[in-house]
Amino acid sequence: MADLLIVDDDVDTADLLSEMLRFDGHDTRVANDGSEGLSLARDRKPDLVVLDVEMPKVSGPEMAHEMFLRDRGLESVPIILCSGVLDLGGVAASVGTRYFLPKPYALDSLLSLIGRVLRERVPPAPPSEER
Amino acid sequence: MMATDAGSASSRRLAWLLVGSFALTIASFVAASAVSEYRARGIEEAAESITGNALPTVDCLSRARTELREISLLLERLSDEHGGPKSAAEDMSRLARTRDVLATERNRCLALPNYPGEEEIEDRASARAREMDASIDEVLRRYEAGNRQAAAQELHAKTQTAIDRLDAELVEEIDLNASQSTALGARIAELRASSRRTGAVLNALSAVLAAIAAFVMLRILRRFARLMETRVSDLEHFAGRVAHDIRSPLASVGLALDLTKRDPELGLKKGVLDRATTTLQRVGQLVDGLLLFARAGKAPEEGTMASVGEILAGVVDDMRPFAEKNGITLELEPVVAGITARCSPGVFVSLISNLVGNAIKFMGTSDVRRVTVRARDIGRSVLVEVSDTGPGVPASEKDRIFDPYVRAAEATIPGIGLGLATVRRLADAHGGAVGVRANVDRGSVFWFELPKARTPSRRAVGRDWAPVG
Numbered sequence: 099m100a101d102l103l104i105v106d107d108d109v110d111t112a113d114l115l116s117e118m119l120r121f122d123g124h125d126t127r128v129a130n131d132g133s134e135g136l137s138l139a140r141d142r143k144p145d146l147v148v149l150d151v152e153m154p155k156v157s158g159p160e161m162a163h164e165m166f167l168r169d170r171g172l173e174s175v176p177i178i179l180c181s182g183v184l185d186l187g188g189v190a191a192s193v194g195t196r197y198f199l200p201k202p203y204a205l206d207s208l209l210s211l212i213g214r215v216l217r218e219r220v221p222p223a224p225p226s227e228e229r
Numbered sequence: 230m231m232a233t234d235a236g237s238a239s240s241r242r243l244a245w246l247l248v249g250s251f252a253l254t255i256a257s258f259v260a261a262s263a264v265s266e267y268r269a270r271g272i273e274e275a276a277e278s279i280t281g282n283a284l285p286t287v288d289c290l291s292r293a294r295t296e297l298r299e300i301s302l303l304l305e306r307l308s309d310e311h312g313g314p315k316s317a318a319e320d321m322s323r324l325a326r327t328r329d330v331l332a333t334e335r336n337r338c339l340a341l342p343n344y345p346g347e348e349e350i351e352d353r354a355s356a357r358a359r360e361m362d363a364s365i366d367e368v369l370r371r372y373e374a375g376n377r378q379a380a381a382q383e384l385h386a387k388t389q390t391a392i393d394r395l396d397a398e399l400v401e402e403i404d405l406n407a408s409q410s411t412a413l414g415a416r417i418a419e420l421r422a423s424s425r426r427t428g429a430v431l432n433a434l435s436a437v438l439a440a441i442a443a444f445v446m447l448r449i450l451r452r453f454a455r456l457m458e459t460r461v462s463d464l465e466h467f468a469g470r471v472a473h474d475i476r477s478p479l480a481s482v483g484l485a486l487d488l489t490k491r492d493p494e495l496g497l498k499k500g501v502l503d504r505a506t507t508t509l510q511r512v513g514q515l516v517d518g519l520l521l522f523a524r525a526g527k528a529p530e531e532g533t534m535a536s537v538g539e540i541l542a543g544v545v546d547d548m549r550p551f552a553e554k555n556g557i558t559l560e561l562e563p564v565v566a567g568i569t570a571r572c573s574p575g576v577f578v579s580l581i582s583n584l585v586g587n588a589i590k591f592m593g594t595s596d597v598r599r600v601t602v603r604a605r606d607i608g609r610s611v612l613v614e615v616s617d618t619g620p621g622v623p624a625s626e627k628d629r630i631f632d633p634y635v636r637a638a639e640a641t642i643p644g645i646g647l648g649l650a651t652v653r654r655l656a657d658a659h660g661g662a663v664g665v666r667a668n669v670d671r672g673s674v675f676w677f678e679l680p681k682a683r684t685p686s687r688r689a690v691g692r693d694w695a696p697v698g
Contacts, residue, residue, distance in 0.1 A: 110504050111481035117499070118488055152473060182476025184469040201480035205487035 099123045100216050103144035105135035105161065106180070107153040111201075115148065118205060119212075132156025136164055143171055146215055148208075151181035151189055162193045166222055174221045178211060194222035243449055250442035254435055261431035268424035275413040275420070282342050283410040289338040290403045294396060296331035300324060301392050304365065307372055308381040321369070328365070338402075344409045347402060354398035361391035463632070474515055478508040521579065522647045525654035534682035535577035537604050537611055538564035544581050545602055552589050552600060559585070562603040569682035570611045572659045577679075580655055581613060583648045584675045588617040595619055597671065610661065610678040618672040622665055631663060652677060 102124050106112040109130060116126040127144070129135035133156040139147065147165075151158040158179060165172040179190050179198040190198035197215050199208055303324040307317060335358065339351060364387045371380035485505035489496030496502060545561040552559035570577055581602070588600045597618045604613045622630060631653040649663075656663045661679040668674050 108477050108481055110508055111477065111484060114481055114484035114488060114501065114504075117495075117501075118484060118491075121488070121491065121495075150477075180480070182473040182480070184472055201476040202483045203480060205484060 100145040101125045103127050103147045105129045106150040132161035147177045151183050159193050176215045247445040254438040257435040264427045268420045271420045272417050275417045279410050279413050283406045286341050286406045289334045290399050293334040299327045308384050350402045357395035364388040364391045478512050522651045525651045526658045529572050533573045534569040535574045537568040540577050557598040560601045564604045570679040571682045583652045584615040592619045612678045614676040616674045621673050
C-alpha cells in the first residue's frame with residue numbers, strides 16, 4: 099500500500115477521501131492548502147499527491163511548481179489533479195501531469211486512477227516537454 | 230463606486246465630444262453652403278447689373294452718338310451751297326429720321342436703371358438735346374426761308390456747339406457705365422476669390438471636425454470592445470467559479486454516499502451523512518444567492534415600504550452573535566422613528582445583511598474590531614451606512630467592487646462575488662444608489678440610499694444630496 103498526500107481546501111472532501119483511502123489500506127495525510135501540503139511533503143516524501151487546484155495561500159499548480167523546481171526529490175512524485183474548475187485538462191497540461199479527474203467523480207474512478215498512477219509512477223514533466 | 234463614476238463621467242465626456250463634433254461638422258457644412266450662397270447671390274447681382282444695365286446703356290448711348298454724328302454731317306451738307314434741290318430734299322428727310330432715331334435711343338437709355346451720378350448727367354444731356362433741337366429747328370427754318378447764309382451762320386455759331394456739348398454728355402455717361410462695369414467685374418472677381426477662400430477654410434474645418442468625430446467614435450468603439458471583452462472574461466470567470474463552487478461540494482457528497490454505501494456503520498458513526506447534508510445546504514445557499522442576484526433587478530411594487538429602524542435593529546440583533554464570534558463589536562446608532570424606505574422589508578434586509586455580513590467577514594486581523602450601522606433621513610431618500618474598522622478597500626478594486634463576479638484578488642473568504650453586486654442591483658432597481666468611501670481613521674464606509682416611501686424615485690426627481698468623500 100502507498101503513502102498518499104491529499105491536498106484540498108474543502109475539508110469535508112479531504113477528510114472523506116482520506117477515510118476512503120485508509121479504508122482501502124493506504125496511509126494518508128491531509129492538508130487544506132498548498133503551503134501546508136508542501137510542508138507535509140517535505141517532512142516525508144509521499145508516493146502520490148491528490149491535489150486540488152483552487153486553494154487559498156498556495157494554489158495546486160503553485161504547489162506542483164514548487165515541488166518540481168525547489169524541493170529535491172519531490173519532482174519525482176506523481177500528481178493527480180482533482181478539481182471542479184472548467185478547464186482541468188488545460189491546468190493539468192500547465193502543471194505537466196498526465197493524471198487529472200474532474201469533480202464530482204465516482205470513487206471507483208478515483209481508486210482506479212490511483213492504482214494506475216501507482217503502477218506507472220510517472221512524475222510531472224516540464225510543461226514544454228508535455229506539449 | 231467613485232472610480233466607476235469617474236469612468237461614467239469620462240464616457241459621458243466622450244459622448245458629448247462626439248455629439249459636439251458631429252454638430253460642429255454639420256454647422257460648418259451649413260455655414261460653408263450659406264457663405265457660398267451669399268457670395269453667389271452677390272456675383273449674380275453684379276453680373277445682372279452689367280448685362281442688364283451697364284452694357285445696354287453703353288450700347289444705346291453709342292448708337293445715339295452715331296446718330297448725332299449723322300445729324301452733324303447732314304446739317305453740314307444742307308449748308309453746303311453746292312448741293313442740288315433734289316439732294317437737299319433727301320437730306321432733309323434723312324435728318325428728320327435721324328433725329329427720331331436719336332430720340333428713340335435716348336429714351337431707351339432713360340428707361341434703364343441709373344447708377345449713382347448718372348441721373349444728373351442725363352438731366353444735363355436732356356437740356357443739351359433741347360438746346361440742340363431748338364438750334365436745328367432754327368437752322369431748318371432759315372434754310373427753308375431760302376436764307377442759306379443765315380442758316381449756315383446759325384449752324385456754325387450755335388448748332389454745332391450744341392451737338393458737341395450733347396456728345397460730351399453722352400461720352401461722360403458712357404464712361405460712367407464703363408467704369409461701373411469695370412467695378413462690378415472687379416467685385417465679381419473679389420467675391421469669387423473670397424468665396425473660394427471661405428469655402429476652403431470651412432471645408433478644412435469640416436474635415437478636421439469630421440476627423441475628430443471619427444477619432445472619438447473609434448475611441449468609443451474601442452472602449453466598448455474592451456468593455457465587452459472584460460464582460461465576457463468576467464462571465465467566463467464567473468461560470469468557472471460557479472461550476473467549481475458547485476462541483477467541489479458535490480464531490481464530497483458523492484464520497485460521503487460511497488463511504489456510507491461501503492460501510493454504513495462507519496458512515497453513521499462519523500456523521501458523514503450529516504456533513505453531506507450540510508454540504509448540500511451550502512450548495513443550496515449558493516444557488517439561492519444566484520437566484521437572488523438574478524431577481525434583484527425587479528422594480529418594487531406600488532405601496533411597498535420597509536420600516537428602517539425596526540429592520541436595522543432586527544438585522545443587527547440577528548448578526549451580533551456572528552460578529553461576536555469573530556471578536557467584533559456590532560453597533561446600531563439610534564435611528565429617527567418613522568423613517569420608511571420604498572422597498573419590501575425582504576429587500577431592505579438583504580441590502581443591510583449583505584453589507585454587515587461583508588464588514589464582519591472582511592474584518593481581517595485589525596486590532597480595533599468594530600462595525601457601526603447608522604441611518605439618516607436625507608430629504609427624499611434614506612441613507613444607510615455600514616462603517617467598519619477593517620483593512621479598507623484597495624484603490625485598485627474600488628472601480629469594480631460592486632460589479633458581479635468580482636472578488637478581492639487574494640480573497641480567502643468563501644463566496645462567488647455576488648453580494649455587493651446584488652446590493653447594487655437591488656438599489657438600482659429601487660431608484661437608489663450604492664457606494665463606498667474610506668473611513669475617517671481606518672476601514673471603509675459602505676452606503677446605500679433608497680427613496681423614502683410615498684416619494685417619487687430619485688431617478689424621477691433628481692439627486693438632492695451627495696455622500697461625503
